[in-house]
Amino acid sequence: MKTAKIISLGLIVGAVLLTSCQNNPEVAPQGDLLPKSFRVAIPAAISNQTVANGGRIAGRTKGDSLRGNDIYQNLNTFIAVGEMGSKIVEAFIDGIRKYHIDRVLSLTYVAADDNRTKNLVVVSQVTFEGKTWDYQLTIVDVESEGQPDGGKALQLFWNTSSLVKGIAIIKPYNCDRVKNANATDAIFRIDYTEGGDLGYDAQMEVRIAGLPLENPLANPFSISSLHMFAGKKGDVVDVYGNSNHPNAVFFSGDTGFNWAFVAAGSDPKNIGVAEVGLPPSNLDNADRTVLLKEYSIKNVFTTKIQATWPGLDPTLVAAYLANTAAPGYFSKKGFLSGGVSPGAEWDALAVRMDALSPYNPLQTSNLTVTFK
Numbered sequence: 001m002k003t004a005k006i007i008s009l010g011l012i013v014g015a016v017l018l019t020s021c022q023n024n025p026e027v028a029p030q031g032d033l034l035p036k037s038f039r040v041a042i043p044a045a046i047s048n049q050t051v052a053n054g055g056r057i058a059g060r061t062k063g064d065s066l067r068g069n070d071i072y073q074n075l076n077t078f079i080a081v082g083e084m085g086s087k088i089v090e091a092f093i094d095g096i097r098k099y100h101i102d103r104v105l106s107l108t109y110v111a112a113d114d115n116r117t118k119n120l121v122v123v124s125q126v127t128f129e130g131k132t133w134d135y136q137l138t139i140v141d142v143e144s145e146g147q148p149d150g151g152k153a154l155q156l157f158w159n160t161s162s163l164v165k166g167i168a169i170i171k172p173y174n175c176d177r178v179k180n181a182n183a184t185d186a187i188f189r190i191d192y193t194e195g196g197d198l199g200y201d202a203q204m205e206v207r208i209a210g211l212p213l214e215n216p217l218a219n220p221f222s223i224s225s226l227h228m229f230a231g232k233k234g235d236v237v238d239v240y241g242n243s244n245h246p247n248a249v250f251f252s253g254d255t256g257f258n259w260a261f262v263a264a265g266s267d268p269k270n271i272g273v274a275e276v277g278l279p280p281s282n283l284d285n286a287d288r289t290v291l292l293k294e295y296s297i298k299n300v301f302t303t304k305i306q307a308t309w310p311g312l313d314p315t316l317v318a319a320y321l322a323n324t325a326a327p328g329y330f331s332k333k334g335f336l337s338g339g340v341s342p343g344a345e346w347d348a349l350a351v352r353m354d355a356l357s358p359y360n361p362l363q364t365s366n367l368t369v370t371f372k
Helices: 009-017 068-099 288-294 297-308 314-320 344-355 361-365
Strands: 105-110 117-128 131-141 152-159 165-170 187-194 202-209 225-233 236-249 255-266 271-277 328-331 334-338
Touching (some): 068 225, 068 328, 068 334, 255 288, 255 344
Antiparallel strands (some): 131 152, 187 202, 225 236, 271 328
């Protein structure tokens, strides 16, 4: 059994997302039309933005084996990839406040990051996906307007009514050709709403497609796409979704899996609970029982181990899978246990997850994000 080198968040987010369209993030907010908020902050207990040793779990050795708690711990990293996308949107919005966008306008500027000319246009009363929006902001990389993507770096749709709502679509490569030279196809979208009909104070849906894959011999678990929802109610945040790992292999030769997950966390209490399934990337099914029970970590690992080592002592298999029971429990220190609750505060979060379900793996694997 070999160690799984799990994806490094710093590689994907640092090299692709964090270098997107931040024109001047240190500019103080001014009175303008831009949204004041555009993301749901996910509790740190279920969103880990740093993974030790270049993507390996702290304390693991190179020759050690992949265990169930690795799956849970690295789920936090994959959730953080989605959360970082929403942080980019807010950083971008703050960055363009220096243009004091208080009306419909059009302007041209040279981006400091890649020294390329960008056009910025704001129009009002536009239609997108069957809905009317108060404003639309578009930034285009002028030299690449003739490309299939129209050179679009960002499109932002938002309303200024009492119900705060907006959509942001960003292509980092067209924002900064220097820092994102290896991410020509990466594109992501954030849908954000405060209020709404789902009962959350605020919610966001994150879609990320076209992420560059690492060499599968170096990291078979890198992400190609992600679809995630996060909803905040009081101090609790519910999260569910999928990340696709087309080169992932567990023990046997089958390749391509989704991390299908549901989770709930509380920042004030620094606790979280999560359940993970490992369905094949090509599974065309959105049933919660199938995704999280039939393809639970324990079931998938047991099947793969038995197929690879049919004569292996069952007691060794049981010991190896000791931490794969669902759900996984977390604190500010990280993963605590699998299947055994640390206490009543975690139980209250676990109950919430019964109403949450991941997305269809095949649809996540084939996810595309496009501009208007």
